[in-house]
Amino acid sequence: xxxxxxxWRLACVELSCVQDADRLDAIGAFGVMRCAAFxxxxxxxxxxxxxxxxxxxxxxxxxRQDSGTAVAHFNEKLLQLASMMxxxxxxxxxxxxxxxxxxxxxxxxxxxxxxxxxNGEQRERGLETHANTH
Numbered sequence: 712x713x714x715x716x717x718x719w720r721l722a723c724v725e726l727s728c729v730q731d732a733d734r735l736d737a738i739g740a741f742g743v744m745r746c747a748a749f750x751x752x753x754x755x756x757x758x759x760x761x762x763x764x765x766x767x768x769x770x771x772x773x774x775r776q777d778s779g780t781a782v783a784h785f786n787e788k789l790l791q792l793a794s795m796m797x798x799x800x801x802x803x804x805x806x807x808x809x810x811x812x813x814x815x816x817x818x819x820x821x822x823x824x825x826x827x828x829x830n831g832e833q834r835e836r837g838l839e840t841h842a843n844t845h
Contacts (some may be wrong), residue, residue: 724798734792737820739808743815750781758782760823763767785816 712720720726734807750840759780760789779787796802
């Protein structure tokens with residue numbers, strides 16, 4: 712991408728609106744359902760407490776990878792989208808959707824039974840992980 716195209720991308724309000732709309736589609740309640748539906752269509756598990764997030768890979772390798780869970784995808788991508796919004800309206804809407812996803816993941820942690828140890832304290836990868844993404 713040359714300097715003129717980069718400048719156009721930064722200044723184009725219409726592009727910012729379309730990008731925000733695309734990102735908003737991926738988060739919130741409908742984003743949760745979309746992620747679960749995609750995982751089901753690809754025969755991927757929804758959750759595995761021992762699953763770790765994929766980091767440090769290219770986009771093409773990430774898309775082609777045949778492992779991972781829906782919950783891991785939240786940490787790998789979906790929880791990052793609110794911070795990528797470009798318009799003020801997109802930022803406002805994304806905040807509420809982001810908070811919903813964090814609450815959803817806290818509930819998944821609680822229902823999966825790995826959010827607390829025998830003393831009732833949060834595990835390292837438990838609820839505090841999602842709370843820190845606000």
